Amino acid sequence: MATVTIRDVARKAGVGIGTVSRVLNDSPLVSEDTRLKVLAAIKDLDFSPSTVARRLSRGRAMAVAVIAPFFTRRSYVERLQGIEHVLSASGYDLILYNVETVARRDECLRSVPRVERLDGLLILSLSPTLDETQRLNDLGVPTVLIDTSSDSLSYVCIDDVNGAQQAVRHLIELGHTRIAYIGEYLDDNPFRFQPLVDRHKGYRLALDQAEIPFRTEYHRQGKYGWIEARRMAHELLALPEPPTAIFAYSDTLAFGVLEAAQQAGIRVPDDLSIIGFDDVEIAQYFQLTTVRQPLYESGARGAEMLLAQLQGVEQESYQKIVLPTELVVRATTAQPAKSKTSGGPIEKKIFADMANKDRISI
Amino acid sequence: MATVTIRDVARKAGVGIGTVSRVLNDSPLVSEDTRLKVLAAIKDLDFSPSTVARRLSRGRAMAVAVIAPFFTRRSYVERLQGIEHVLSASGYDLILYNVETVARRDECLRSVPRVERLDGLLILSLSPTLDETQRLNDLGVPTVLIDTSSDSLSYVCIDDVNGAQQAVRHLIELGHTRIAYIGEYLDDNPFRFQPLVDRHKGYRLALDQAEIPFRTEYHRQGKYGWIEARRMAHELLALPEPPTAIFAYSDTLAFGVLEAAQQAGIRVPDDLSIIGFDDVEIAQYFQLTTVRQPLYESGARGAEMLLAQLQGVEQESYQKIVLPTELVVRATTAQPAKSKTSGGPIEKKIFADMANKDRISI
DNA sequence: CTGTTAGCGCGTTCAC
DNA sequence: GTGAACGCGCTAACAG
Secondary structure, three states: OOOOOHHHHHHHHOOOHHHHHHHHOOOOOOOHHHHHHHHHHHHHHOOOOOHHHHHHHHOOOOEEEEEEEOOOOHHHHHHHHHHHHHHHHHOOEEEEEEEOOHHHHHHHHHHOOOOOOOOEEEEEOOOOOHHHHHHHHHHOOOEEEEOOOOOOOEEEEEOHHHHHHHHHHHHHHOOOOOEEEEEEOOOOOOOOOHHHHHHHHHHHHHHHHOOOOOOHHHEEEEOOOHHHHHHHHHHHHOOOOOOOEEEEOOHHHHHHHHHHHHHOOOOOOOOOEEEEEEOOHHHHHOOOEEEEOOHHHHHHHHHHHHHHHHHOOOOOOOOEEEEOOEEEOOOOOOOOOOOOOOOOOOOOOOOOOOOOHHHOOO | OOOOOHHHHHHHHOOOHHHHHHHHOOOOOOOHHHHHHHHHHHHHHOOOOOHHHHHHHHOOOOEEEEEEEOOOOHHHHHHHHHHHHHHHHHOOEEEEEEEOOHHHHHHHHHHOOOOOOOOEEEEEOOOOOHHHHHHHHHHOOOEEEEOOOOOOOEEEEEOHHHHHHHHHHHHHHOOOOOEEEEEEOOOOOOOOOHHHHHHHHHHHHHHHHOOOOOOHHHEEEEOOOHHHHHHHHHHHHOOOOOOOEEEEOOHHHHHHHHHHHHHOOOOOOOOOEEEEEEOOHHHHHOOOEEEEOOHHHHHHHHHHHHHHHHHOOOOOOOOEEEEOOEEEOOOOOOOOOOOOOOOOOOOOOOOOOOOOHHHOOO
């Protein structure tokens, strides 16, 4: 009940308050003798130092805030896992701020970064405005962006344009020319998610490079989620000249497409190729061909960068890391039916990469 | 840069330090005149009070810690979402502690509950030992358990025994007698997860009630995850007399069973019925018959209970809430092949319950 | 109404 | 080596 303080320990051990503090902080200037006495008293009283007080006096909060939009989405969960992993190992608390509305986004970016409240800030996918960036720098809150870039803040991200190109090129190389794209609303992007723009850009680029004309009717946009994606896919499949391949903005959307195909009795990949993006854990379950981005790693690396900034000397140079994406060919893409030379559908086989399997879960 | 403190504000506004504090805390004992002056100074200096200092002096941390095992698993994510939702609305910070090892479990339960560090504690699925419970009570840290019970701590949970019974009864009512169970290791339960024990108990109970003898070879246990579940399902299906129905400990495991069936060329539900537990979001995608437990709600309710404890008078009576489970029949269960009277396989139809759909994501 | 003072619990100088 | 002040930024209790 009554909080036991460092003073109680000192009294009980018959030493000064400073000595206890030294023991707590593993100072070498304590005789082994008294050290043991203090340790005994600590254990005896079941004492543990108040982090709050420690923070105040030492000036460090031993906590980093993580601002994440829609943290329940699989891709964010996996990034969060990476963050949590390195943070917990370092003794820093992880304070989670979930944002699902623009208002909340603004509020978080404004009120969370209090320098005495936390030592650092990790922002997922949200791109601070110039003003906000300015403010972060003024406040001196070490910040690392994950899944977006910035030119005055450290970040770790991927090249979404390139990733999307990989996806579409894969389709093109297989012989597809009627390639559709399903994604979130592009024009109305309230959270200003960069990947939304970039992946579509990559799609267009890959098309251009192969001199395949862009067809408006092959570009569908809607709200996020596999349900909407399923609807859009149905629309595509009902077209007079339906696409032979669909590139989905994310794996989750791809799952919706997968189901639409199933419902419509269209065989995948025989009659329709589907490719996603992210390589979320269940993508493997579905044997989904996709573009892998290192989600867990991006979180871990971001957290590590932040910790480095916190511990090391205030290195004024911002660090930028662009993680590589990787095409993961599984069972949902194949040559289009017409140009198929021989052989049946691609064997549905279990993907071999089971590494890190235990780290993730459906 | 240089942290601006309450003192700076006081000086700038030409008032005393206490007055500033009063303004900050909306005390009514400040003249509108000086109040405005202070407010101006605050805004001018872009000052915001140090939560850390505030915490120390006021004794309230404005934060609650959440200890969750394997928080990336879908069922935990959904509970966390409920927690986050009510916490953020109330202005409390959510500090996340993930535990994936027993050592970390013990450490968290020992060192996290520091009364000056947080105002309350939410523990997911982990059952504190008697000692730990005792300590929590001694420390006076308001605590609410979610997904476990206790007789000296508030909690919100479900009746797993009953839920499992619902599942197995459903199978029995369909005419199944060869009903297998797939779950996590029962004997070795390092985290002492109660559902592990209870769901198996429910399985046995339902069997007993229907006077169906328990068959050891129908009970498989392994590590958590759909991959292991798939392996176990394959073993079951290779039995001389394979089960006609499988009850999986969780939806995730059920997905593994689903895939095993697919790989083995066994039709679901025609030749094999599968039922899961939890009704995780994707369960709907798979048309999985399952026992629904209100995951989001359990988190939300738990957080609300905690807040009530924090704000209200220290009500010494512990609150216990047992949320109802509900059988959700979808497309993976049907009568066993033999006893099937007529009609083809159950139509695979889309489950109608789209409520709360936007709240959750794959 | 308002300025002042005494802690909150711990880290960090200092002298001893 | 060790103990005792001082300060971190703020709230609360007190005088005025």
